[in-house]
Amino acid sequence: MNIVLYLHMHQPYRLARFRYVDLGSGRTYFDEGRNRTLFTGIADRCYRPALGILAHALETRPEFRVSLSVTGTFLEQAEAWAPDVVALIRRIVATGRASLLSETYYHSLAFLLPGNELADEVDAHRTALQDRFGITPTALRMTELAYSDALARFAEAQRFRGMLAEGWEGLLQGAEPTHLYCAASAPTVALLLRHYRLSDDIGFRFSSREWSEWPLTAEKYAHWLSITPGEVIGLFMDFETFGEHHPASSGILDFLRALPDAVARSGTLGWATVDEAIATLRPRGALEAPRTISWADQNRDLGAWLGNDLQRSAFEAAKKVGVLARRTGDPAILRDWRRLLTSDHFYYLYTGGHGADLGVHQYFSSYGSPFDAYANYMNALTDLRRRALDRLGVAPPPTVGGV
Amino acid sequence: MATAGGRIRGRLRRLIRGRPRPKVMRPADEPGRATTAPPPRSGRGTLRRAELAELARLLTWRRPPAPAAPRVALGVPRSLSVLMVGWEFPPFHSGGLGVHCHELVLELSRMGHRVTFVTPFPGPFEPIANVTFLSPGGPGDPPPPYPGAYDVTPTSVEPPTMDRYNAWIAGLRPSIPIDVIHVHDWFGTVGARAVARALGRPLVMTVHSTEYDRSLGHPWREILDREQAGVDGADRVIVVSRHLGDQLVTRYRAPPSKIRVIYNAVRPSERLARLEQSRSMVLYLGRLAAMKGVDTFLRAAARVAPLAPDTLFVVAGEGPEYPRLVTLAAHLGIGDRVLFVGKVTEDERAVLLSSASVFVLPSVVEPFGIAALEAMAAGVPAIVSKTSGVAEISGAVFAVDFWDIDEFASRIGELLEYPALRQAMGETGRWDSLKEGWPERALQTVGVYAEVSRPWVVP
Numbered sequence: 001m002n003i004v005l006y007l008h009m010h011q012p013y014r015l016a017r018f019r020y021v022d023l024g025s026g027r028t029y030f031d032e033g034r035n036r037t038l039f040t041g042i043a044d045r046c047y048r049p050a051l052g053i054l055a056h057a058l059e060t061r062p063e064f065r066v067s068l069s070v071t072g073t074f075l076e077q078a079e080a081w082a083p084d085v086v087a088l089i090r091r092i093v094a095t096g097r098a099s100l101l102s103e104t105y106y107h108s109l110a111f112l113l114p115g116n117e118l119a120d121e122v123d124a125h126r127t128a129l130q131d132r133f134g135i136t137p138t139a140l141r142m143t144e145l146a147y148s149d150a151l152a153r154f155a156e157a158q159r160f161r162g163m164l165a166e167g168w169e170g171l172l173q174g175a176e177p178t179h180l181y182c183a184a185s186a187p188t189v190a191l192l193l194r195h196y197r198l199s200d201d202i203g204f205r206f207s208s209r210e211w212s213e214w215p216l217t218a219e220k221y222a223h224w225l226s227i228t229p230g231e232v233i234g235l236f237m238d239f240e241t242f243g244e245h246h247p248a249s250s251g252i253l254d255f256l257r258a259l260p261d262a263v264a265r266s267g268t269l270g271w272a273t274v275d276e277a278i279a280t281l282r283p284r285g286a287l288e289a290p291r292t293i294s295w296a297d298q299n300r301d302l303g304a305w306l307g308n309d310l311q312r313s314a315f316e317a318a319k320k321v322g323v324l325a326r327r328t329g330d331p332a333i334l335r336d337w338r339r340l341l342t343s344d345h346f347y348y349l350y351t352g353g354h355g356a357d358l359g360v361h362q363y364f365s366s367y368g369s370p371f372d373a374y375a376n377y378m379n380a381l382t383d384l385r386r387r388a389l390d391r392l393g394v395a396p397p398p399t400v401g402g403v
Numbered sequence: 404m405a406t407a408g409g410r411i412r413g414r415l416r417r418l419i420r421g422r423p424r425p426k427v428m429r430p431a432d433e434p435g436r437a438t439t440a441p442p443p444r445s446g447r448g449t450l451r452r453a454e455l456a457e458l459a460r461l462l463t464w465r466r467p468p469a470p471a472a473p474r475v476a477l478g479v480p481r482s483l484s485v486l487m488v489g490w491e492f493p494p495f496h497s498g499g500l501g502v503h504c505h506e507l508v509l510e511l512s513r514m515g516h517r518v519t520f521v522t523p524f525p526g527p528f529e530p531i532a533n534v535t536f537l538s539p540g541g542p543g544d545p546p547p548p549y550p551g552a553y554d555v556t557p558t559s560v561e562p563p564t565m566d567r568y569n570a571w572i573a574g575l576r577p578s579i580p581i582d583v584i585h586v587h588d589w590f591g592t593v594g595a596r597a598v599a600r601a602l603g604r605p606l607v608m609t610v611h612s613t614e615y616d617r618s619l620g621h622p623w624r625e626i627l628d629r630e631q632a633g634v635d636g637a638d639r640v641i642v643v644s645r646h647l648g649d650q651l652v653t654r655y656r657a658p659p660s661k662i663r664v665i666y667n668a669v670r671p672s673e674r675l676a677r678l679e680q681s682r683s684m685v686l687y688l689g690r691l692a693a694m695k696g697v698d699t700f701l702r703a704a705a706r707v708a709p710l711a712p713d714t715l716f717v718v719a720g721e722g723p724e725y726p727r728l729v730t731l732a733a734h735l736g737i738g739d740r741v742l743f744v745g746k747v748t749e750d751e752r753a754v755l756l757s758s759a760s761v762f763v764l765p766s767v768v769e770p771f772g773i774a775a776l777e778a779m780a781a782g783v784p785a786i787v788s789k790t791s792g793v794a795e796i797s798g799a800v801f802a803v804d805f806w807d808i809d810e811f812a813s814r815i816g817e818l819l820e821y822p823a824l825r826q827a828m829g830e831t832g833r834w835d836s837l838k839e840g841w842p843e844r845a846l847q848t849v850g851v852y853a854e855v856s857r858p859w860v861v862p
Binding site: 019020021022308309310313314351368369370371372374375378379382 | 706707798799801802809810812813814815816817818820821823824826827828831
């Protein structure tokens with residue numbers, strides 16, 4: 001049994017309060033102070049200790065493997081405020097026993113936009129990884145683990161060997177998530193699936209004292225892994241699981257430190273990177289995904305980002321501004337627009353849903369309400385639209401009813 | 404010294420329950436010893452004659468019926484009789500206090516409770532089942548010179564007048580038994596406390612606002628003392644927002660354990676805001692008093708007006724600030740964009756609230772802000788100042804610092820500019836404002852009565 005531990009590293013550019021009266025003022029949309037404070041705090045609590053544990057395990061245990069994806073917005077902020085975090089990632093990559101994955105540079109919803117935006121953002125990300133780490137990834141993960149037949153065709157066109165997807169019943173139709181599959185729409189693209197129960201045991205449940213399995217030890221977890229039938233177990237989660245979502249006091253870092261040893265003791269378990277799993281395993285069959293699925297919430301659809309009217313209207317507005325922004329070709333305008341397309345901004349606009357989901361959304365949002373978040377987002381977008389129109393030489397309407 | 408009966412009962416208890424278990428030794432206490440206790444003996448033995456007689460007596464004894472569990476949520480087992488000391492009551496000066504008392508009395512009556520309502524105004528009042536109105540003076544006497552609850556100033560009512568009202572309340576001995584005395588705001592606190600003591604019944608006080616707030620920090624000592632008398636004398640103090648409760652703790656030294664928050668409510672509105680219309684209206688509706696911060700509304704309007712040429716700003720209501728506000732609007736250059744419509748009737752009020760695009764309540768001080776709740780019930784998104792109790796009920800309002808003109812202007816602009824925001828906030832706000840209505844508020848009030856009067860305990 002191959003264990004694929006894949007961790008996702010991302011931080012968005014959070015917006016400052018950009019008021020309606022600030023339209024046209026030239027103020028920046030992003031809250032540098034807060035982004036910096038948050039980033040350096042998370043670096044202390046999570047990135048430095050957890051990356052250190054992984055680097056140590058890779059350097060001392062020849063069988064250990066890990067896979068990472070690092071967004072462009074993360075890399076920019078890390079280079080600005082915590083360059084040693086980038087150095088740690090470089091140290092991990094240098095062991096040769098870690099995979100890096102491709103995705104959009106801005107962790108954006110570009111895959112829902114027409115035209116070349118998605119390809120451009122994936123290219124930008126690929127270039128960033130080549131520059132920093134000298135690596136060209138062979139596998140693609142889409143924002144929020146989004147996956148569909150159309151995305152598999154995109155991956156094929158971009159010459160990716162594989163994609164990641166949620167190992168959800170709706171996609172599997174009775175098949176087991178513990179095998180490699182391929183995309184029905186693009187058979188050359190292998191599909192490596194997230195085992196959501198075992199992943200969420202760490203990602204969501206680890207520190208929950210109401211959970212009947214609390215406290216989770218590495219031995220117990222390795223035992224669960226060893227009795228799971230199949231060829232590969234995809235443990236995919238946010239990197240921030242280790243030290244941020246679960247604080248160090250919950251024992252999560254000790255768990256991570258103890259896991260390679262516990263896995264080794266089991267006798268039947270081994271580690272693989274995403275690239276290795278895709279290269280060595282044979283696909284068990286083809287999976288169809290006519291509708292886009294994701295790794296979020298109970299429904300595993302795009303409802304977390306585009307489920308309500310506020311989210312859809314914000315996205316539609318962003319789409320329209322994007323047409324103008326791309327036409328200007330102005331790097332500053334394009335950069336701001338792409339940062340506004342980061343999926344996190346739409347996540348903050350979530351209003352409904354079930355108890356557990358709403359709790360997760362509120363945990364990630366720093367706004368008082370989704371209405372606050374929407375007004376702020378739309379102000380920034382409206383201002384960006386004015387800048388784009390201005391750049392194109394069109395006078396923006398001074399009145400209400402713009403976007 | 405144990406009596407024979409005590410010994411017998413003790414033995415019977417052991418027969419029924421088994422003997423007390425010997426202490427279990429844990430391994431840590433005494434290593435190496437068995438950790439399981441010997442099983443309790445079966446307890447079978449012979450009974451002496453006296454024990455048999457006692458057993459026979461005990462077996463014929465029946466458990467008394469358990470007292471009914473307090474069903475506070477759905478009304479208490481028997482109807483309560485409330486002596487309610489108010490001030491204004493429709494049709495006399497129905498401000499927030501009058502509305503609250505009226506709705507509360509209606510719901511209490513509907514639940515089958517009796518209310519004896521005390522007011523200085525002689526009526527006539529619309530008859531309500533189970534409700535008796537009491538006022539000083541005989542029928543046919545001219546109405547006394549009492550002002551509305553929010554028009555009280557050191558010149559409009561004199562302490563001797565208030566003393567006479569309170570002395571009259573103190574002397575009340577209603578012909579029906581009273582379970583609880585409930586006083587609203589400061590007007591009758593001294594009398595209510597005296598009558599509660601005389602009748603030996605608990606006192607509940609509802610604070611709708613404080614003198615500090617109404618006077619914008621220049622309180623009249625006379626009123627403060629009467630408020631303090633109520634807060635000190637009451638067994639429970641109901642407030643219309645958490646914020647107001649905190650103020651009672653810090654300024655009136657009220658023990659937090661005495662305070663209960665019961666928000667105001669609105670009746671469901673059949674009229675809904677028309678969300679799409681050619682001309683948008685931004686509405687302020689309320690008294691034109693300094694504490695309401697209407698000048699902030701005008702200054703914010705002046706900032707937004709150039710960006711929203713099709714928007715009309717409406718100020719509805721009357722009050723002492725009117726001349727200053729009209730002058731200010733002209734001074735800000737928005738005289739033609741602001742419409743002062745004066746005092747409005749109930750029907751006009753409903754029309755205004757349901758046709759507004761945005762409702763603004765920029766009060767410097769606003770214990771609750773019932774007008775904002777009415778706007779929300781009509782599906783109109785509301786912007787309120789942060790102190791307002793409405794912001795404690797719903798997340799679907801924009802809460803702004805009362806002095807932050809730019810932020811008020813921005814919130815107005817955002818709601819006018821983004822229809823999806825207006826729609827989503829309107830819908831969520833409507834739901835939040837109607838989730839709990841006056842029936843629920845009255846039930847919560849009865850819950851407080853129940854806390855102090857224990858009506859289900861049969862004397």
